Amino acid sequence: MKPAVLLIPSAIAFAVLWTCGMLWSSGTIDCANVTILSACGTFAGVAWYYAMRWVFQLMHLVGPSDPPANPGGER
Known part of the structure; x- marks a missing residue:
């Protein structure tokens, strides 16, 4: 299994x-607080995904996301 597959879950x-x-740390749970923190949590999850993908690319565990321009050209 590729390391990139495990990044999404x-x-x-x-x-x-x-x-x-x-x-839990905010103390009060009301509709506005849940909405704002859910949006921030979504942003944090997406940012974490891209940060970890970048780190994995630096460690050469994941290839670049773009497919090769000419996949069968060099044989």
Whole structure:
């Protein structure tokens, strides 16, 4: 299994845990607080996904996201 495949569920888990942690630490749970922290949690999950993908590319565990221009040209 490619490391990039595991990034999506781990980003979702990070976003859920981050949102729950922020809700727990804020103390009050009302509609506005849940909405704002859910939007921030979504942004944090997406940012975590791209940050980890970038780190994996630096470690050469994941290839670039663009397919090769000419896949069968060099044989």
